[in-house]
Amino acid sequence: xxxxxxxxxxxxxxxxxxxxxxxxxxxxxxxxxxxxxxxxxxxxxxxxxxxxxxxxxxxxxxxxxxxxxxxxxxxxxxxxxxxxxxxxxxxxxxxxxxxxxxxxxxxxxxxxxxxxxxxxxxxxxxxxxxxxxxxxxxxxxxxxxxxxxxxxxxxxxxxxxxxxxxxxxxxxxxxxxxxxxxxxxxxxxxxxxxxxxxxxxxxxxxxxxxxxxxxxxxxxxxxxxxxxxxxxxxxxxxxxxxxxxxxxxxxxxxxxxxxxxxxxxxxxxxxxxxxxxxxxxxxxxxxxxxxxxxxxxxxxxxxxxxxxxxxxxxx
Numbered sequence: 016x017x018x019x020x021x022x023x024x025x026x027x028x029x030x031x032x033x034x035x036x037x038x039x040x041x042x043x044x045x046x047x048x049x050x051x052x053x054x055x056x057x058x059x060x061x062x063x064x065x066x067x068x069x070x071x072x073x074x075x076x077x078x079x080x081x082x083x084x085x086x087x088x089x090x091x092x093x094x095x096x097x098x099x100x101x102x103x104x105x106x107x108x109x110x111x112x113x114x115x116x117x118x119x120x121x122x123x124x125x126x127x128x129x130x131x132x133x134x135x136x137x138x139x140x141x142x143x144x145x146x147x148x149x150x151x152x153x154x155x156x157x158x159x160x161x162x163x164x165x166x167x168x169x170x171x172x173x174x175x176x177x178x179x180x181x182x183x184x185x186x187x188x189x190x191x192x193x194x195x196x197x198x199x200x201x202x203x204x205x206x207x208x209x210x211x212x213x214x215x216x217x218x219x220x221x222x223x224x225x226x227x228x229x230x231x232x233x234x235x236x237x238x239x240x241x242x243x244x245x246x247x248x249x250x251x252x253x254x255x256x257x258x259x260x261x262x263x264x265x266x267x268x269x270x271x272x273x274x275x276x277x278x279x280x281x282x283x284x285x286x287x288x289x290x291x292x293x294x295x296x297x298x299x300x301x302x303x304x305x306x307x308x309x310x311x312x313x314x315x316x317x318x319x320x321x322x323x324x325x326x327x328x329x330x
Contacts, residue, residue, distance in 0.1 A: 018130075018187060021169040026127045027199075028150040028169075028191025038146035039193050048266040048296035050097035052147075053116075057102040061085065061115055066124055067203040073126040080327040081318065084122035084203045087218035088114040094294045100194075108220040108233075113329060119216040119291070120166070120209040123318070123326070127204050129188040130322065131165050132238070133179040134208075134314040137247040140284035142171045148292045149207055150191025154284055155179060158247035160214075160308035161228075162287065165317060166207035167191050175281065181315065182238030208317055212310065214287055214302040219314055226310040237320040252283045253305040260286045260301035269296055 024030050045051040066082060076082070086107035092099050099116035107113045133155055140162075141154035149166035153173070156162050169189025179185055190196075190204040210219045210228055219235075221227035229235035257279065264270040269289060276282040283303040290297055316323065 018128075018170070018172070021128050021187060021189060025169045026189045026191070027196045028144055028146065028189065029196065035146040042147045042193055045097075048269070049293055050295060053097060053099040053101055055101050058100045058115070060102045061100070062198070062201050063203055064201050067201050070124050070126055070204050071200050075126070076327065078327075079322070079324045081316070081323050081325070082124040083113070083326055083328050084124045084205045085115065085118055086111075086113045086121055086220065087216075088116065088118045089218065089222070091119065092116045097295060108218055108222050109328075120164075120207045121219065122203070122205040122207050123316075124203045124205045125188050125318070127169055127187075127189045129206075130184050130319050131168065131186040131188055131206055131317050132319055133181055133183050133185050134163050134317045135161070135247065136181050136244050137163075137179060138249075138280075139173050139175055139177045139179060139185070140280055141288060142173075142175055143288070144191065145292070146191075146193050148192070150195065151186075151189065153186050154288065155185070156247070156250050156280070156284065157313065158250050159311070159313075160212050160250075160304055160306075161311075161313060162209075162211040162284070163314065163317070164209040164211075166209065167195060167205060181244060182240075182319070184319070206317065209291070210314070211287060211291065213304055213307050214290070214300070216291055217310070221310075227312055228310055228314050230312045230315055232312070234325060235314065235316045236325045237316045237318055237323060239315075239320065250280065250283075251305040252279050252303055254279055256301055256305070257283045257286055257303040260290065260297070260303055263297045263299045263301055264289065265298055266296045269293075 137155040137157035144151040151168040170187040219228035
């Protein structure tokens with residue numbers, strides 16, 4: 016079914032305005048347990064104005080490949096220093112610098128309104144919007160310690176608790192979040208795609224000697240219909256570990272809100288969200304899983320085969 020076009024408010028995720036203004040203030044002033052974000056002249060190295068303008072205008076590559084805007088930083092700055100949008104200590108999986116200090120995902124440059132799909136079968140366990148941390152986001156638990164999140168969305172097409180198939184549409188991409196709004200039109204509209212394994216952010220691309228989390232090694236493609244997986248194995252959350260992680264949160268209001276979530280799987284995902292997006296709120300990191308799982312090739316590109324055929328990395 017064709018989705019109605021995104022409004023500007025949806026694209027940038029600016030409502031409710033009072034909430035967004037308060038979240039915006041956290042970026043520059045910080046909050047309890049959250050230091051201000053860090054910027055300097057090196058942050059300008061993130062921008063690719065040519066790619067940004069083409070993508071805002073809805074222009075796609077003739078070969079139907081999705082440009083990679085930023086990669087996962089393999090050498091992040093210390094968590095205690097807070098969120099850094101600088102380029103001071105960076106290395107992507109190829110040994111290059113297509114990333115920035117605190118970048119813990121992969122950015123796919125796509126025009127707002129692009130259909131985003133589930134990269135593997137799973138269950139939606141969170142849909143939330145935080146203006147200072149990636150705008151509208153959708154979190155899918157794929158079982159065996161694997162979670163993916165899609166950020167900067169314009170509209171969610173599924174709800175918490177929904178089971179999703181590999182390749183099923185789950186959202187429309189947007190440009191939600193403070194960085195997109197303040198840097199328009201120089202920031203590239205993109206889907207920031209996070210992968211967590213055993214509660215930690217990981218790079219889905221593999222360095223030499225690693226196992227890629229993409230089903231087609233480091234050259235991911237959309238679902239081709241060949242996977243024989245009707246659903247994800249349900250996650251065995253460790254209730255005691257989840258409670259220990261909640262207790263490790265140093266911010267009383269956040270800790271109380273986490274404890275108030277009744278369903279274990281939703282509380283576990285909320286804990287993962289807080290530890291990944293606001294790690295300075297926690298005295299220690301505690302994995303909420305009953306077991307640890309290895310890297311496995313389980314993911315496809317989070318876009319439809321009707322729209323894209325693969326990716327392209329800058330040379």
